[in-house]
Amino acid sequence: MREIPSRPSRAIHFFDPSNAKMAAKVPAMAGTVDVLLGNLEDAIKADNKEAAREGLVTIGRETDFGTSQLWTRVNALDSPWVLDDLTRLVTEIGDKLDVVMVPKVQGAEDIHYVDRLLAQLEAKAGVQRPILVHAILETARGMANVEEICGVSPRMQGISLGPADLAADRRMKTTRVGGGHPGYLVRSDAAKTDDGYDVHGEQTPRSTYQQDLWHYTIARMVDACAMHGIFPYYGPYGDITDVVGCEDQFRNAFLLGCVGTWTLHPKQIEIAKRVFSPAPEDVEHAKRVVEAMGDGTGAVMLDGKMEDDASLKQCLVMVRLAEQLAEGDPELAAAYGMKG
Ligand SMILES: CC(=O)SCCNC(=O)CCNC(=O)[C@H](O)C(C)(C)COP(=O)(O)OP(=O)(O)OC[C@H]1O[C@@H](n2cnc3c(N)ncnc32)[C@H](O)[C@@H]1OP(=O)(O)O
Ligand SMILES: O=CC(=O)O
């Protein structure tokens, strides 16, 4: 493969194939969410690992996924389950499986191993196209090696941030699954008083602004992915009830360059689809810039602002994403004024 296929993947929706109630919902979700991911790793009880694997084989065989992709997250490479996960899934449903997500990737050697194993299993099972690989960025060593990981195999489809494991591995002092922390903030200066400085803000309140714990990590991941032509994603937002905080975290990732996110609960799917589809007003503006820029060179004024080759390129990113999403979604096509 010379180029990783770019398909909509705004929401990578996690389900537990060993949970009968959840698994029963999957066929009806096919075609409504960009990616359905059968999770075999964390969040699946050790006693249910085999049931989850077999549940995914059954779902893979029996479900018509329509426009949705089927992904899996296999167990970690140092676990007793991963060899059977890969062997069973590729030989039984390899033709349906688009992407294998590999957790806790440390370096190029992990991807080499999965790459070789997939090639052997694909050949054995007669799978006609390569199954792609997606790494989770959730160890400090993986973070240090992120550029190398992104470029190590032509199967590399993308990378997701794994904020929970990464926080633990880095020994961050948080206890959450993704999202921010109220203690990670900056504070305005203390006012000077006759007695010195009003450090507690008793007379002159000092404003605080919560900072983004994940800014550095996401930005570095985005650069590493862009450099190698693969796709970056935010990961889990564990506070299912905080739909507002979830939307903000997703939007930060979208603005920084991510193409999608994980969804852990059905209520996060709508948020992900909305946030990772460009806003119609931004698409409208981008189309006007493209129109105004003519052959794409020089500088023009539009609404009092200078536009040139560089802003045109940003606008083309927006328009092309909108066109891609409009192709499979009549409602978005209408909102963008594009052909569905
Ligand atoms: C750090 C990491 O690795 S994150 C990735 C690993 N974690 C996961 O994959 C978690 C996936 N999600 C879940 O397990 C669940 O959503 C939980 C445990 C968070 C919450 O589950 P519940 O307490 O059952 O949620 P809730 O009661 O709101 O569910 C409402 C309905 O949605 C269903 N549902 C919940 N989550 C999902 C899901 N991910 N996919 C499909 N259906 C789901 C429930 O079965 C329930 O169905 P019902 O109305 O027929 O009873
Ligand atoms: O697997 C995801 C994480 O945040 O850890």
Ligand SMILES: [Mg+2]
């Ligand atoms: Mg993890």
